[in-house]
Amino acid sequence: MISKEKPKYFILDVDGVITDGQMIYDKYGKKYKTFGQDDYDSLKFMKNYISVHFVSGDKEGFKISKRRVKDMGFKIKYLPVNIRENWLEKKF
Helix, strand or coil, X not given: XXXXXXXXXXXXXXXXXXXXXXXXXXCCCCEEEEECCCHHHHHHXXXXXXXXXXXXXXXXXXXXXXXXXXXXXXXXXXXXXXXHHHHHHHHC
C-alpha cells in the first residue's frame, strides 16, 4: 500500500549528487571539488515545501562541501557511511 502522507525530509549525500564525485588536485596538492552551478535552483524551490538536509562521508573534502552547501543556504553533517543508517533511523 502506498502512503499518501507527504514526505517531510529530503536528505542528500553531497558527493555524486551535487558533485560528480571527483577530487581535483593541483601541483601543490591542494584539493578541489566540482559542483554543478544549477544545483541550487531546484533545491531553493524545494526548501519551501520540504526540509532539505545534506550529509557527507568524505572527511578530507568535508570543508569544501560544507562551504558549497552553506553558500546555498543549507546545513551539512559529516556522517561516515558506517554509521549513516543508524543516524538516519534515530533522527528521522
